[in-house]
Amino acid sequence: MKSVKSISRTDEAYARLKDDIRANCLAPGHLEPEPELAARLGMSRTPVHEALIRLEAEGLVEIVPRRGARVLPISADDMREIYEILTALEPEAAACLAARQPSEKEIDPLDQATQDMTDALDKGDLDRWVEADDRFHQTLLRLHGNKRLAAFVGALFDQSHRARMVTLRLREPPIISTAEHRIILEFLRRGDAEGTREAFRKHRQRTSVELISILEDYRLPHL
Incomplete structure (x- = not known):
């Protein structure tokens, strides 16, 4: 032992x-x-x-x-597969959470993470923005309550994190992404499962296209 x-x-x-x-x-x-x-x-x-x-x-x-x-490297094809899975799983988890109408106390960490994203953008601190963004997604999975889902999706987050950190500095500041998190949060607060699902799905689809496009265009050799 x-x-x-x-x-x-x-x-x-x-x-x-x-x-x-x-x-x-x-x-x-x-x-x-x-x-x-x-x-x-x-x-x-x-x-x-x-x-x-x-x-x-x-x-x-x-x-x-x-x-x-x-x-291991991460290619555009890897990221395409990862985001396809995230787009299928995360919106459903968020919709399930919205359907049970979480309390303000439960939602507060998501609200704080979104506010931290806004504050990080105001200060031009992209590393802090990524930390707050990760915290939002991980907290939502924790609130959903399925530990196996959280562990599985968490592993995908780890695989994609390196590519996100590099491409983040090759695109416009993530103002739109921050606004999308706020929209998701408001649907959650209202207990609107369908609205939460659709907002989350659109967020993942848009960020997927943006990130994969950068990987393909720049053909970053170290990824």
């Missing part, structure tokens, strides 16, 4: 590597032997290897025998 210490070190290695991948500190295509990763993290190889197995299952890395771990 694994010790608590061993499990916690694995969790730490997983969190640190995942943060580096999401922030593009470990860029797509980066290949590094496990001993070097372990040394850089100041850990033994066992928790690092176990963390890499988890990250491979989430589609973020590929373990290459005798060579180490490679951070």
